[in-house]
Amino acid sequence: MEQTKFVLPESELPRRWYNVRADMPNPMQPILHPGTGQPVGPDDLAPLFPMELIAQEVSDEAEIAIPEEVLELYALWRPTPLYRAHRLEQAVGTRSRIFYKYEGVSPAGSHKPNTAVAQAFYNKREGRSRLATETGAGQWGSALALACKLLGLECKVYMVRVSYDQKPFRRLLIETWGASVVASPSEDTQSGRAVLTERPDSPGSLGIAISEAVEDAAGREDTAYSLGSVLGHVLLHQTVIGQEAIKQMEQAGAFPDLVVGCFGGGSNFAGLAFPFLREKLAGRDVDFLACEPAACPTLTRGHFAYDFGDTGMLTPLVPMHTLGHDFVPAPIHAGGLRYHGAAPLVSQLVRDGLIRAEAYLQNDVFASAVQFAGSEGIVPAPESAHAVHGALQAARAADDAGVERTILFNLSGHGHFDMAAYDNYLAGKLVDLALDDAELERALRATEGLPAVA
């Protein structure tokens, strides 16, 4: 019998995070202060983040040691398993080998706690007692609530309105771990009230919720802001995924020629991909595919430009693929992929041709998710289902071309709190939503007049 599951002992937990900045062929462009147009410095960021995270954001060291306390918390769910999807391969009749790294075994059910515990740890060590954050699907909010609970911090979560309504159990999970949660846009902040005045029935977006959380943190000494994706330090913390996967692929006697991840802000994708990218830059042959929704096609149709990370224009200017900071994506079920921007590190690598992206419609994505669940058992989170679909598309294309590939994808979370989405899909009620050209053109105008990228 061929082996299905590749597991590592706790002693094999990675001791260092991998920092892709050290190896990138072209450096990422600096993040700018919107007032001065100059690169932001530590003092600009200090009201929002602890110094250690600011240092990680700009570090050029290839490896950064993981504190012992963080390793102890990682040991609650890491190392996570890597699977060979034998049954899926058989079901679709592909000649390719398909592997997946499963991050849904964390207490919150996704990869998000990998950075949540690290961020909570550094904030606590530097004297903060409360964190404010946004959440799209509720995965990040629950991960940070868990981390704050484990480390004894208070936590306030601004949860995008559609998810708050669609996912009451995610909200309850956040509350079970002791955090407080409000629907965003909310009455609790100026930016939330401004959106509600213009559009009382706003479904919310990550961009709006970020404005609320940033405003909350900037207004209180005891509070820092915590972001679940996009920033360099978040991607850095996620690289434990890819480092473990390299060892597990070795156990399987294989190395991928394609690494796939779904793409919201970029953290699960980068977490798996960057350690393999290090191998590529050292001469190995491997391609990378980021999978996004057609309703929010940031990498495939967005412009590479300086833009605000949030709708309220409170954040610094970030060099990234963007659809425009006031873009509100259609309420697809993959709430965690509804973000107008992208991680600047991934954006630069897309620009350099090292990473490719594709965008999919949600009915196709759910069809692949149901096929995966029927073969492998695990019900994917709607976000992760984009990676399942991307991997299956790649396997089909390889079969059509008469080649065999070794495909590895990140199954970033389970969908146990997303069954309403599956209900809609199974009942044939899911609407395919692709961004239309007129709305894209309108939304992109929001970046006009901002500094130009080099």
Ligand SMILES: Cc1ncc(COP(=O)(O)O)c(C=O)c1O
């Ligand atoms: C399970 C899961 N996967 C992926 C994402 C997308 O985020 P990122 O692109 O940062 O991995 C989310 C976001 O909420 C998520 O919950």
